Amino acid sequence: MAVQERTRARQDGRLRLGRGWRRTTLIVHIVSAGAWIGIDVIVAVLVLTGRFGTTGEVRGLAYQALATFIVWPMLTSALICLVTGLILGLGTRWGLVRYWWVAVKLVLNLVLCTLIVVALQPGMDEVNEYGRTFTAGAPEPAFISNLFFPPAVSLTALTFATVLAVAKPWGRLTRRTGGRLAERTRDA
Ligand code: HEM
Structure with a gap:
């Protein structure tokens, strides 16, 4: 199966990663995905601390940490995950776009990256200001946008x-080159 695929790739003139590069790229891909998930967990902890923390100072510091440290590491890990995914x-x-599980992951990654830039980043100044108000001991300010959604949606x-990466469900999205009918397969 692997030999047939290599031959087909050569005939198509497609790029093919050697074993070492593939492993290295896959390791970076998995580590960046893990880092991204870890950062989302930190976001969830900070949002919960900001909302339910015991003192105003703790709550304020949680919001300030959220506004100061989160977005760029999150975007970086998301982009590394995207680029290594594209290479793989x-x-x-x-x-x-040959297999459903890859195409869906691609869409998810692109949507999440867009949301970080378009929806999360622009609100961070407001969150910082909100945190400062708490830390300064002022009573709870009137308004802050709902911060529970970003970590919930992203996680x-x-x-x-x-799950898609591991289970690789739903088979092929496109027909095989060479005119053979599309087949539903879990192998690879
Ligand atoms: C949305 C975030 C993503 C997560 C959490 C994720 C997670 C993973 C994980 C855990 C694996 C290892 C699976 C295994 O070896 O059994 C994997 C493999 C893979 N991912 Fe992703 N991935 C993401 C995005 C992407 C994107 C955007 C693409 C492509 C455009 C992609 C393409 C691939 C491919 C092709 C493999 C298999 C590599 C191989 O076996 O050589 N992934 N992914």
Whole structure:
């Protein structure tokens, strides 16, 4: 199976990663996905501390830490995950839109990266200001946008992406080159 695929790739002129590069890229891919999930967990802890912390100072510091330290590491790990995923897709038999599980992960990764830039980052100044108000001992300010959604949505999507990566469900999205009918397969 692997030999047939290599031959087909050579005939198509497709890029193919050697074993060492594939392993290295896969390790970076998995570590970046793990880092991304870990950062989401930290976000959830900070949001919960900001909301239910025992003192105003603790709550304020949680919001300030959230606003100061989270977005760039999160975006960096998300982009590394995306780039290594693209390399793995293009450089292996999986392709980018050949199998459903890869295509869905690609969409999820792109949507989450967009949400970080468009929805999360622009609100961080407001969160910082909110935290400062608490730390200064002022009474609870009137308004802050709901911060529970970002970690909840992201953790759900990333857990789903991890399940897809491991289970590789739903088979092929496109027909095989060479005119053979599309087949549903879990192998690879
Ligand atoms: C959304 C975040 C993502 C997460 C959490 C994630 C997670 C993972 C994990 C845990 C694996 C290892 C699976 C295994 O070896 O059994 C994996 C492999 C893989 N991922 Fe991702 N991934 C993500 C995004 C992407 C994207 C955007 C692409 C492609 C555009 C992609 C393409 C691949 C491919 C092709 C493999 C298999 C590599 C191989 O076996 O050589 N992933 N992913």
